[in-house]
Amino acid sequence: MPRKIVKSKYFFEEDFIETIGEVSTEKVKDWGPNSQLKVVGKSLSRIDGYDKVSGTAKFSFDISLPNMVYAKTLRCPLPHAKIKKIDISEAKKVPGVLAVLTYENAPKIPWYYGMSFLFDPHLRYEGDEVACIAAETEQIAVDALKLIHVEYEELPFVVDAGAAMKPGAAKVHDAGNVVRGEPQIYKRGDIEKGFKQADVVVEDTFSTQVEIHNPTEPHCSVVNWDGSRLTIWDSTQGVFSVRDAIAGYLKMPASKVRVIKKYMGGAFGSKLEAGKYTVMAALLARETGRPVRIALDRRAMNLAVGNRPGSVQKLKVGAKKDGTLTAMNHYSYGAAGAYPSGAGCSRPFRTLYKCFNVRSEEYTVFINTGRGRPFRAPGHVQGTFAFESIIDETAEKIGMDPLAFRIKNYAEVDPASNRPYTGKLLRQAYKRGAAAIGWQDRKPAGSGSGPVKTGLGVATQIWWGGGGPPAYATLKLNRDGSAHVIAGSQDLGTGTYTFIAQVAAEVLEIPMEKIQVTLGDTAVAPYCGSSGGSTTAPSVSPAVRDAAEQMKTKLISAAAAVLEIPGNQLVYKNGIISVKNKPDKKLTIANIVRRMRERVLLTTGARNANPSGYAINTFGAQFARVEVDTYTGRISVKKIVAAHDIGRVLNRKTLENQVHGGILQGLGFALIEERVMDEFTGKMLNANLYDYKMPAIYNVPEIEVIIVSEGDAKISNTGVKGIGEPAMIPTPAAIANAVYNAIGVRLKSLPITPDKVLMALQG
Amino acid sequence: MNNFTYFQPKTLQEAGEMFGKSWHETTALAGGTDLLGLMKDDIEAPRNVVNLKSLPGLNRISYQPGKGLKIGALTSIAKIASHSDINKRYPVLAQAAKQVASPQLRNVGTIGGNICQRPRCWYFRGDFHCLRKGGDICYAVDGKNKYHCVIGGGPCFIVHPSDMAVALLALDAKLTVYSGGKNKTVAIGDFFVLPEKNVRRENILLPGEIVVDIRIQELNNNTKSGYVKFAERGVWDFAVVSVAAVIQKNGNALKKGRVVLGGVAPAPWFEKKISKKLSGLIPSEKNLDEIMKTALVDAEPLAMNEYKLPLAKNLMKRLIGELTA
Incomplete structure (x- = not known):
């Protein structure tokens, strides 16, 4: 088991993380x-x-x-308030009510980086937690919540990012509304000089809405104390991260906390952190001496467990007549919500194309709404919409085809670090995608006749998604040749169980049906990171291959000992080891394991380190064909071609599932989804699945998935990169560009709803 | 949701007597696809719920050539959508039914319940003590009013959510209403009330009054009818604007017609001017454009819903054009 401890760096959700981890240095043949x-x-x-x-x-x-008992949470009905008085006496009298937690009787557990507590009498958004009741039934708990009498002191509030930046705005926190008190600034080169070199300069402002994750399965936990041990069934993207957080909040050894998550109905980033509800349930379970189930309702899902922050982006792009980008400037702001999170969105702007003079200035501000959380390609979806829109505008201004303009500014190395990529096949994605959508038939903007107009658009995607260590997988091989793979990763519904079985089956050459996979259980599995950042398959699959390769080596060594023949004269095929040129002399797995007097052979594989000196990215181009009905403003997306470079595909079917899901979520963001706030009361108007509209099956376009990559051998023994986030990133921009091509009017504010189209067409 | 007593009356008289003087006390259940949501969200909290589906014989459709159509008020929307005579003789009604909500909701929802459903306004449905709930302001006036009414509003600015009501008004349907031991006939045009008349209710029904059936006259063989619904999601959604039209042709010209709009007003909105101008009109693109200039001239859009005007005009033009092509 060759191992070493190394430093490794990769991008996870909102930033680069550097890890020092134990990695496998086993060199195996590329597949x-x-x-x-x-x-x-x-x-x-x-x-x-x-x-x-x-x-x-x-x-x-x-x-x-x-x-089991049921817990329900009372949430603040106001955007900003202080509790003057809270009276739980009437609620406690309700038959079936077992316990009530409020800031007055709950432990003061710090929350939000120490800026607040589990229960805080200072409430900073509609939906902030006020009290939690445990009762014999969920209905009793719901009814009893209405009998908690709270007297609030109403405080001034602000629910719009632009308004929060203005002098004199209501303060969410005493230190001011700009998170960290200053913008995040990035620069390379000299933009002043760059704009002087430009033949054309395009400036424009774009905005994107707040999007709510709204996964099918609500955030929920079931908790059970067994003496001093706590077991938590949680709907989470990271069992170990929840385990450590809960152990910390409750001041108990991590070894005493077990977090289990077998199946999950979606998360999209909103379940990357431990929830307040889990801690409340644990406290209530301790108080009542019974297991507690807590599940958020759809309203709470919309108010209190994250969102994609909105953005206002002012962009300026300079280019020469031949298409060379000379300078680019990006100014943006967006809201964190009531507690810190990131609203930046300039990363694609900084890294997508070759340009030497680039600057960005981003503000994240506090407002009195639920806090943002990572949401499928945080920053990239909204950033790509604005950037790829102005790239189209610039191309048009210099009279270039938008695709040719992008290829003209193709980045051969990472423009931010000047490092080479481990692999970049974006050119092939452009080429094959363009052929599939029929790009050569694209007409000038707004040139169609008749009330229903057709348009084509393209947008490019960049993301990380290379994964990295630490990630481990344990493989147990039984005498009968069946195997069990255990990893501390989790399946969000994306197919993790399946690809793990595939990788083990590939190496050990045993049927898939003989392989069992256990994930999402901190008590039994070796550590893997949280499932986010499109890192699960690229981090975990190499560890599984490593474990399986070790097992194969172990079997060959054991067979060599049994047969008293050097291992290099043995051949492993379909779970049988035979002597080269003597096919009759062979041993099955069962023969070997029996001779070893073992019943279970064990190996643990590890992810290798990422290669140093390289940029690891995924790329892709999506092409959209839309129809715009100028009578109604309706946009119908007819077809999306998704051409991506994401390394090796582990399972074509689950990959296509992910691409379909990403495109549909991108289509929702482009056309229909939007959190609507009432600015006068600071309350959300559409915290339900009727008013918060998400696409239905009817809205699904024809989708063609093209994968231009075979595997990136430089990064790992499987060469896999993630597809989860890349699939969504370019969809809204491609649709918006296609809408412009159809009607000749550019819509710069998402979602592009029919009212905006109609009013834009009216002039 | 509050606790309530559930009743299953066997006769209209029994049902009628279960209602007191106030809607807060007792409410009627006619499918429940709306009522259940209202009660779960604490918008309505009646002490008694009377299930009208337990009344026998109110879920039938009968069509007699020459006499017309009669639909029991407890007939499911799905049944209307698939009824062959309705599809043949009254396409406007079948098309409206097919576009209501989703298949599951159409199986459970009834036509009587559909025309009596409460508005979808997010202030009414949300945690706001608005005019319609007995408060003293309409939050939509200065709030988020993209989906609100452009005409007929004030002091409340809801839109009526029903698809069926729009088609029924275009067909000039008559309702049989059970009231205190006897039946009375109410023209559908007199059934709905605007907020200026009653800001708490959307129709004239008093507690204990029950819509029994809906009657529609036989249409002339030269009559064409249709319903077009524009909803943001395209499916499983309420109308932003919808149009029902019933038009009688006479050679190349139109003899007469009725055009009704949904989604623009607190009640299904009979477009008087357009309907009148259809008489004698040659339905060319130019002529249709010309008459549309007079549509909704009295509209007073709110800050965010001006788009409903071109949308309504375009949809009327498209539907009339298609029906008369």
Whole structure:
């Protein structure tokens, strides 16, 4: 098991993280293209598919324990208030109510980086937690919440980022509304000089809305104390991160906390951190001596567990007549909500194209709404919409085809670090995507006749998604040749269970049906990171391959000992080891394991370190064909071609699922989804799934998925990069550019709803 | 949701007597796809719920050539959508039914319940003590009013959410209403009330009054009808604007017609001027553009809903054009 401890760096959700981790240094042969593989890359159904479609799959939401009680949370109805008086006496008298927590009786557990507490009498947004009740039934808890009498002191509030930046705005925190008190500034080169070199300069302002994650499965936990040990079934993207956070909040050893998550109905970034509700449930379970289930309702899901911050982006781009970008400036602001989170969105602007003179200035501000959380490609979705819109505008101004303009400014090395990429096949994505959508037939903007106009648009995607260490997987091989892979990662619904079985099956050459996979259990699994940043498959699959390769080596060594023949004369095929040129002399896995007097052979694999000196990125181009009905303003997306470079595909079917999901979420962001705030009362108007409109099946366009990459051998033994976030990043920009091409009027504010189209067409 | 007593009356008389003087006390259940949401969100908290589906014989459709159509008030929207005579003789009604909500909701929802549903205004449905709930302001006036009314509003600015009501008004339907032991006939045009008349209710029904059936006259063979609904999501959504039209042709010209708009007013909105101008009109693109100039001239859009004017005009023009092509 060759291992060493190294420094490794990769991008996770909102920033680069540097880890010092134990990695595998085992050198194994690169797999080559998927066509040479038997299991990996194939279009296989999920191994958990039966559980899901038959309804037997237990999601965290479905966990029900004997003697369980139900907890419900009272939330602040106002955007900004202080509790003057809270009276729980009447609620406590309700038959079936077992315990009530408020700031007056709950432990003072610091929250939000020490800026607040689990229960804080100073409430900074509608939906902030006021009290939590445990009762015999959920209905009793809901009814009892209404009997908690709270007297609030109403405080001035602000719910719009632009308004919060103005002098004299209501203060969310005493230190002022700009997070950290200053903007984040990035620069390279000299933009003044660059703009002077430009033949054309384009300036424009774009805005994007606040988007709510709204996964199907609500945030929920079921908690159970067994003496001093705490077990938590949580709907989470990171079992270990929840375990450590809860152990910290409750001041108990991490070894005494077990977090389990088997199946999950979506998260999109909103379940990357431990929730207040989990701690409340743990406290209530301790007080009542019974298991507690707590699940947020849809309203709370919309108010209190994250969002994609909105943005206002003022962009300026300079280019020469030949298409060379000479300078670019980006100024933006967006809201964190009531507590710190990131609203920056300039990363694609800084890294997508070759340009030597670049500057960005980003403000994140506090407002009295729920706090933002990472949301499928944080910053990139909104940043790419604005940037790829102004890139189209610039191309048009110099009379270049938008695709040719992008290729003219193709970055051969990472423009921010000047490092080479481990792989970049964006040119191929442009080429194959353009052919699939019929780009050559694209007409000048607004040139169609008749009330329904057709348009084509393109947008480019850059993201990280290379993953990295630490990530481990344990492989147990049984005498009968069946195997069990255990990893501390989690399946968000994306297919993690399935690809792990595929990788093990590929290496050990045993049937998929003989492989069991356990994920999402801190008590039994070796550590893997949280599932975010499109890092799960690229981090975990190499660890699984490493574990399986070690197992194969172990079996060959054991066979060599049994047969008293040097290992290099043995051949491993389909779980059978035979002597080269003597096919009759062979041992099965069962023969070997029996001779070893073991019942379970064990290996633990690790992710290798990322190569140093390289930039690791995913790339892609999406092309949209839309129809715009100028009578109604309706935009119908007819087709999206998604052409991506994401390293190796582990499973074509689950990959396509992810691309479809990403495009649909991108389509929702482009056309229909939006948190609506009432500025006079500071309350959210559409905290439900009717008024917060998400796309329905009817809105799904034809989707063609093209993967131009075979595997990035420089990064790992599987060469896999993530697709989860890349799939969504360019969709809104591609749709917006196609709408412009259809009607000749540019819509600069998302979502592009029919009213905006109609009013824009009216002039 | 509050606790309530659930009643299943067997006769209209029994049902009628279960209601007291106030809607707060007792409410009627006619499918429940709206009522359940209202009660779960604490918008309505009646002590008694009377299930009208337990009344026998109110879920039938009968069509008699020459006499017209009769639909029991408890008939499901799905049944209306698939009824062959309605599809053949009254396409406007079948098309409206097919575009209501989702298949599941159409199976449960009834036509009587549909025309009596409460508005979707997010202030009314949300945690706001607005005029319609007995408060003293309409939050939509200065608030987020993109989906609110452009005509007929004040002091409250809801839109009526029903698709069926728009089609029924275009067909000039008559309602049979049970009231204190006997039936009375109410023209659908007299059924809905504007907020200036009653800001708490959307129709004239008094507690204990029950819509029993809906009758529609036989249409002339030269009559064309249709319904077009524009909703933001395209499906499973309420109308931003909808149009129902029933038009009688006479050679190349139009003899007469009725055009009704949904989504623009607190009640289904009969477009008087347009309807009148259809008489004798040659339906060319130019002529339609010309008459649309007079549509909704009295509209007073709010800050965010001016787009409903071109939308309504374009949809009327498109539908009339299609029906008369």
